[in-house]
Amino acid sequence: MRKLVESTFITIDGVISDPHVWGPPYWDEEHNNYSAGLLFGSDALLLGRETYEGFAEAWGSRSGDPYTDKMNSMPKYVASTTLKQADAWNGNLIEGDVATAVTKLKEQPGENILKYGTGQLDRTLIQHKLVDEYHFWVFPTIAGSGQRLLDGVVDVTHLDLLETTRFKSGIIVLTYGPKS
Known part of the structure; x- marks a missing residue:
């Protein structure tokens, strides 16, 4: 069975919104290599609407390097209650029950399914115990305000620490x- 792997950037005060504002000073070769390891260990992306639209805009017009080409060529499974279609940028709109659809995706042969972004979709995935690994990239930054990690999750979910990866930049990835 395939694993569902979530990768999320977070400040030390728990903010996940606007990583393009607070993250760039820390994006270096170690960051890129770890990110590439997650991407190249996967053959599909699972995204919520906001992440899908933002990523399609940011990545869809790029090309020419292996990371970008992999990102653009992978199938993207998009969970949304507002989109009518997601056929741009190799998107596939998840129709019907998201938990059932993700369970079926995980049962298919293949590599990991990588999920970026944290939001409404996570509440469903956590409730149905569908995430196999969380990679929380803790940045040495205080944002002060913004959307917090896993806002709105109501069930207590206990996790085991699998690995800690520390970068020279100060980022710590807690898996x-x-x-x-």
Whole structure:
């Protein structure tokens, strides 16, 4: 069975919104290599509407390097209650029950399914225990305000720390999995 791997940037005060504002000073070769490891270990992306639209705008017009080409060529499964279609940028709109659709995706042969962004979709994934690994990239930044990590999750979810990766820039990636 394929693993669903979530990768999320977060400040030390728990903010996840606007990483393009507070993240760039820390994006370096170590960051790029870790990110490439996650991407190249996957063969599909799972995204919510906002992340899909933002990524399509940011990545869709780029080309020429292996990371960008991989990002652009992968199938993207998009969970949205507002989009009518997601056929641009290799998108596939998830129709019907998201938990059922993601379960079926995980049952298909292939590599990991990588999920970027945190929001409404996470509430469904956590509720149905569908995330196999969380990669929380903790940036040494205080944002002060913005959307917080996993706002609105109502169930207590216990996790096991699987790995800690520390970059010279100060980023620490905390990798968690469901508690056994």
